[in-house]
Amino acid sequence: MRIEPCIDRTRLTISRDIGAEATHNLFEKILESGLFDIRPDGDLMLSCDVERFAEGSALKRWIRPGWGATKAKITVMVWEQPSQSVLAILSSIASVEAGGLYTIGADRYIIGVAINDIVNKIKIWSHNQK
Amino acid sequence: MKKLFFRRLVYTLLLVCLLSTCSPTTKIYQGSFLKLSAIETELKKGVSTKIDVQKILGSPQGFGGALFPVTAEEHEIWFYQNIDVDNIKSQQDYITMDMNQKVLLIFFSKGLFDGFFWFTGTIKGTGQ
Numbered sequence: 001m002r003i004e005p006c007i008d009r010t011r012l013t014i015s016r017d018i019g020a021e022a023t024h025n026l027f028e029k030i031l032e033s034g035l036f037d038i039r040p041d042g043d044l045m046l047s048c049d050v051e052r053f054a055e056g057s058a059l060k061r062w063i064r065p066g067w068g069a070t071k072a073k074i075t076v077m078v079w080e081q082p083s084q085s086v087l088a089i090l091s092s093i094a095s096v097e098a099g100g101l102y103t104i105g106a107d108r109y110i111i112g113v114a115i116n117d118i119v120n121k122i123k124i125w126s127h128n129q130k
Numbered sequence: 131m132k133k134l135f136f137r138r139l140v141y142t143l144l145l146v147c148l149l150s151t152c153s154p155t156t157k158i159y160q161g162s163f164l165k166l167s168a169i170e171t172e173l174k175k176g177v178s179t180k181i182d183v184q185k186i187l188g189s190p191q192g193f194g195g196a197l198f199p200v201t202a203e204e205h206e207i208w209f210y211q212n213i214d215v216d217n218i219k220s221q222q223d224y225i226t227m228d229m230n231q232k233v234l235l236i237f238f239s240k241g242l243f244d245g246f247f248w249f250t251g252t253i254k255g256t257g258q
Contacts (some may be wrong), residue, residue, distance in 0.1 A: 047184050047185075089190070091189075
């Protein structure tokens with residue numbers, strides 16, 4: 001499998017490179033899953049878009065649940081190469097909407113949570129293909 | 131007494147500081163395609179591939195197929211939608227906002243980019 005770098009399409013102007021963070025997470029989670037080898041000439045290709053991201057605020061969540069939610073939406077497309085056929089489009093929305101100060105740092109792991117969900121969906125999809 | 135005043139001042143400043151970071155977001159984006167103008171400059175009919183389209187516009191929110199009577203050739207279609215909400219105001223028991231919706235259809239023929247169609251509309255919404 002070949003993995004293309006995730007593209008940040010959130011239109012946010014923040015100091016973090018969330019495209020790079022998502023790419024790093026996707027590489028790690030695919031490797032951890034043991035589903036596929038990652039090679040630049042793989043027959044399968046993953047493209048990845050970070051479509052929404054909100055850092056949110058643990059303080060706001062503590063004041064009122066639902067306010068200051070931390071969110072990430074990621075979409076991954078599975079392509080067959082070289083035919084460029086789209087085999088699957090998988091999306092995941094991860095969010096932390098309630099909780100007190102113990103949810104500080106949710107913005108640091110939320111992308112990983114969304115990617116983890118995507119990889120689980122890839123596992124199910126892959127299993128169904130066999 | 132002086133200590134109590136100082137403590138209250140600190141608490142008040144802290145509260146003001148916290149509330150100032152809690153102002154509601156006035157813009158909401160839904161949808162991922164960014165470069166509508168890039169379609170004409172970066173995509174070539176009969177040449178650009180689906181991956182080229184994905185790189186410019188992102189993953190589609192839907193896809194399917196259609197037969198147009200004038201061409202009688204089946205086209206694959208990717209569907210994109212952006213909704214931007216701006217200027218959200220809460221007044222008594224209702225909310226007003228400006229909504230801008232863009233819908234974009236990308237047509238493929240034999241796996242290659244074969245044209246596009248988009249439309250946009252801006253409406254003022256009110257909710258109770």
